[in-house]
Amino acid sequence: MEQVIPKILILSSKFDLSCDFVTARLSEQSATYLRLNSEDLTELDIVLDPINETLVIKNDSIQYLIDSSNLKSIYFRRPVYLREYGVPFSINEQHSRVQWAAFIRNLMLFDNCYWMNHPGATYVAEHKAVQLKIASKLGFNVPETSIQNIVNVESKLLDSQERVILKGLDTVLARSEDKEVFGFTHLISKSEIESSNVYAAPVTLQKFIENKIDIRVTVIDDEIFSVSIKKNGRGIDVDWRQHKENIIFEQIILPPNINKICLELLDRLKLRFGAIDLALSGGNYYFIEINPTGEWAWLVDSSDLPIDKAIANTLMGIK
Amino acid sequence: MSRVEKKHILLEKAITYKVTGIRQDPEGFHYNLKLGAWLDNESKQFYSLSYGRRPPQTKKEDIETGEDQKGE
Numbered sequence: 001m002e003q004v005i006p007k008i009l010i011l012s013s014k015f016d017l018s019c020d021f022v023t024a025r026l027s028e029q030s031a032t033y034l035r036l037n038s039e040d041l042t043e044l045d046i047v048l049d050p051i052n053e054t055l056v057i058k059n060d061s062i063q064y065l066i067d068s069s070n071l072k073s074i075y076f077r078r079p080v081y082l083r084e085y086g087v088p089f090s091i092n093e094q095h096s097r098v099q100w101a102a103f104i105r106n107l108m109l110f111d112n113c114y115w116m117n118h119p120g121a122t123y124v125a126e127h128k129a130v131q132l133k134i135a136s137k138l139g140f141n142v143p144e145t146s147i148q149n150i151v152n153v154e155s156k157l158l159d160s161q162e163r164v165i166l167k168g169l170d171t172v173l174a175r176s177e178d179k180e181v182f183g184f185t186h187l188i189s190k191s192e193i194e195s196s197n198v199y200a201a202p203v204t205l206q207k208f209i210e211n212k213i214d215i216r217v218t219v220i221d222d223e224i225f226s227v228s229i230k231k232n233g234r235g236i237d238v239d240w241r242q243h244k245e246n247i248i249f250e251q252i253i254l255p256p257n258i259n260k261i262c263l264e265l266l267d268r269l270k271l272r273f274g275a276i277d278l279a280l281s282g283g284n285y286y287f288i289e290i291n292p293t294g295e296w297a298w299l300v301d302s303s304d305l306p307i308d309k310a311i312a313n314t315l316m317g318i319k
Numbered sequence: 320m321s322r323v324e325k326k327h328i329l330l331e332k333a334i335t336y337k338v339t340g341i342r343q344d345p346e347g348f349h350y351n352l353k354l355g356a357w358l359d360n361e362s363k364q365f366y367s368l369s370y371g372r373r374p375p376q377t378k379k380e381d382i383e384t385g386e387d388q389k390g391e
Contacts, residue, residue, distance in 0.1 A: 014350055015342050017366060023355040024365035035355025059352060172329050175338065183333040196328035203329060297367070308367065 002062045005070050008033035008315050011104055012077040014040065018297040019077055025312035033315075034064050038078065041100050050109050066110075073114040073315040077293070078104050080123045114272070116220075116314065121270035122292040128169060128204065131269075131290050138264050139257075140287035144207040149200075151193050157205055162190050165206040165238070185239040209286055212279040214240050217254065218296050219266050219274045220310040224259050227303050228252045228280075235280075249303045258285050265290060272314070345372070 008026065012019045014037040026033050034057065045058040053068035078101075089097065105119055117125075124130060129147060136142040146157045147169055157164065165185060172183025187208055213235035218225040227249040229240050236243055254262075258278075265287075266274045275294025279286045299305045313319070344350070348357040348366055357366040366372055 010355060012355075017345070017357070020356045020365060021367040024367045027354055027356070027365070033355065037355075040352065062353065166328065166332075168329050172333055174330070174333075178337055178339070179335055180338045181330060181333040181335045183329050186332050188328075193328070196331075197323075197325035198328055200323040200327045201329065300367075 001058075004032060004034070004062055004064050006032050006034040006064055006066055007070060007072040008075065009066060009071060009073075009107075009110075010035040010075045010077065011107065012036070012075075013038050016077050018295060019075075021297050021300060021308035022075065022311050022315070025308050026315070029312065029316060031312070031316050034066070038100060038104070041103075042096070046103075048103070048106070050106070053109060055107070055110075068110055068112050071110055071113045072317055073116065074107070074110060075116050075311070075315055076119055076122070078119075079293075080105075080119045080126065114315070114317070116272040116311070117292050118270065125269040125271055125274070125290060125292040128289055132287070134268050135261075135265055135287040135290075138261050138268065140261055140265075141284050142287050143209055146205045147202050148205065149198050149202045151196060151198055151203075155205075157207065158190055158194070161207060163187055163208050164190065164193060165204075165208050166193060167204045167206070169202055169204050184242050187238045209279045209281045210237075211235065212237075212281040212286075215252070215254070215278040215280055215285070216249070216299070217262050217276040217278060218294070218299065218305070218307055219262055219271075219276065220307065221272050221314050222263060223310050223314075224254070224262060225299065225305045225307055225310070226252050226254050227299060227305070249299060251303055251305065254285075273311070348372075 008031060010019060010023065010033060012035055019035060023033065023035055036057065043059070045056075047056045049055075055064075055066040057064040057066070108119060115121075132142050132145055143165070144157050146155060148155075151158070164187075166188045167185040168183055172181070174181050193205070214229040216227050216229060229236065230248050230250065231240070231243055231246050233248075236247075240247065262274075262276055265276070266272070269290070269292070271290075271292050273292065275291040275296060277288040277290070279288055296307045300308050345357050345366060347360050348369075349360055350356075351358050354365075358364065359366070359369045359372075362369065
């Protein structure tokens with residue numbers, strides 16, 4: 001049986017096609033790695049020894065031996081918490097999912113290697129209120145924001161605006177049998193929000209930034225890749241993701257002070273990877289949010305940004 | 320009447336689409352466990368380097384094809 005001692009461990013899903021970009025780069029460089037997919041776990045023989053810090057994984061032909069003295073880095077692409085939304089799992093499936101998810105999180109015992117990102121850091125950084133507070137303290141312009149489950153009261157934000165941005169505090173996603181609902185970001189009139197019902201779940205209300213150009217900043221360690229997002233040469237009002245056609249992602253260089261704050265934000269959140277959404281309006285850059293697990297592979301294709309290479313090199317310790 | 324009986328505004332405004340619940344393999348590719356990658360059935364090229372493959376999507380677009388990772 002072939003024995004492999006991986007220096008890089010990728011915790012992923014088989015259907016996470018962004019990871020394929022990274023494994024292709026790692027393979028090009030003859031790196032020794034193992035991509036461990038959640039779908040494959042039950043098909044493999046797996047033994048984790050937390051005291052001696054070893055993980056042995058076997059399939060029919062290969063034995064992978066991971067130990068803390070050889071492991072250089074972990075690329076963590078799994079969710080940090082389970083979002084269950086109406087999918088009818090059997091008792092066996094629920095049990096298996098919960099226990100394997102815990103197993104993956106327990107790999108945090110490998111604490112001497114480089115994590116992109118560490119699940120603990122991702123957990124904290126996924127929270128929008130935390131992001132906004134830190135971004136503001138670091139010097140970013142941040143749109144006036146209120147998170148609330150009541151709308152027909154005196155509100156500084158609503159009193160001063162005729163229209164506001166409405167979005168969920170987390171991904172708006174729910175499923176029932178064969179259908180799923182998903183919520184984008186909306187621009188809504190003051191009267192509509194004031195006549196609506198939000199008692200059942202808090203909403204995020206934000207000052208509308210007019211005439212904006214969206215900017216996606218992808219940070220890998222200390223490397224920054226930025227694009228502007230336009231349609232027909234112009235910025236897009238509200239949520240650009242609702243537009244499927246004629247979207248151009250154009251490489252841009254941000255001002256040094258904005259790059260600096262982006263790096264400081266990742267540092268403060270203890271992230272090695274972050275996908276930051278900014279909005280440029282009236283010469284000012286506004287922080288919208290940071291996605292610690294944001295997608296990026298579409299930018300490799302659409303904008304020729306070598307993000308896959310940067311991630312692979314970072315995991316290999318090449319600078 | 321309970322405070323939460325009326326439909327929430329975020330659900331009122333959400334889009335609805337059908338889902339199968341079954342993830343499909345990328346068409347024309349097979350998964351290679353050792354390489355940790357999908358390879359083209361004919362050229363054996365990596366998915367990311369393969370000509371003519373479906374381009375990767377933004378997360379929001381992926382949701383409509385059931386590929387979003389956050390719901391795991």
